[in-house]
Amino acid sequence: MAWADPLPGGGYRGGYRDSAGKKQYVKDPATGRTRKFGRKKDARDAATEEEVKASRRAAIANGLEPARIPWGAFWDSISDDRGARLSDTNVVEHSIVENYLRPKWGKVPLNQIITRGSAEHGVQEWVNDLEHGRVDGWKLSRPPAPSYVHRIYAVFQASMTVAKDTGVLTTSPCVGVKLPRKSKRAKPYLDAENAEKMGEHLRSDYRDAVDFSGETGLRPGELCGLHANYVDRERGWMSVREVLVARRRVIRSFPKDEDVRAVPLTPKAIEILDRQLKGRNLTHGCGLEHTDGTECASALVFLPKSS
Structure with missing residues (x-):
């Protein structure tokens, strides 16, 4: 049977159990986060609907x-x-x-x-x-x-x-x-010459991001989701394992191909890293939700300047 739990600060979340008996909460399909309801009845009704969907999913999986x-x-x-x-x-x-x-x-x-x-x-x-x-x-x-x-x-x-x-x-x-x-x-691409010309018209932090992507081959989401604790400057390598999902403002715990990979750092890439990380507290976390539920303890490498 579905239920509604009060939330800190007001509102409710709808809860139910799936076909395996595991406790679940109604999610917002656009963000993947627990949905907040203003009324207890609305939360419970939405949870009841999700409970029916869970039962139907089980029937589909079993060919019934x-x-x-x-x-x-x-x-x-x-x-x-x-x-x-x-x-x-x-x-x-x-x-x-x-x-x-x-x-x-x-x-x-x-x-x-x-x-x-x-x-x-x-x-x-x-x-x-x-x-x-x-x-x-x-x-x-x-x-x-x-x-x-x-x-x-x-x-x-x-x-x-x-x-x-x-x-x-x-x-x-x-x-x-x-x-x-x-x-x-023709598939769009950015060659080194055009990247250099582009950099002439960018702010220094944006220029570093473009140049670092060119040096390492990172996808935009991988670049924006790169955490400092996955960079090994001394050995000249970094580990690509997390991605920023921009529209949902969350960090996904695997790249597009679902395979963590090691990427070598060129001298220019190391220079950029040093510039981006200099003088920063790197252990306070990124402030974004991680989809695997872990608590983040490392800062993002690339952050826009405040001014």
């Missing part, structure tokens, strides 16, 4: 969920597993679901979704509408780019793949769907 389940309810049951890896990508995915998928497919039973042949339930017809800027009966001011149509479709296709793999559906209705052709573009 009927194919007549509406797409929206099915997505809500599997989205927690997809959102377990906190990332900015999941924030974008949540927006796609709420703006493009749920309005169209939210109430449609999975076993009524077909590949083509129906303006109401055909996947191909839906993709065609997206291509021309038509979303659930209304016209967008500008059609989405073909690449974004692909992005929207990819989320829907992933849900159908899960439905097939878990036995809710025998086949996916996404087989044979034709998507708009994407224009081919």
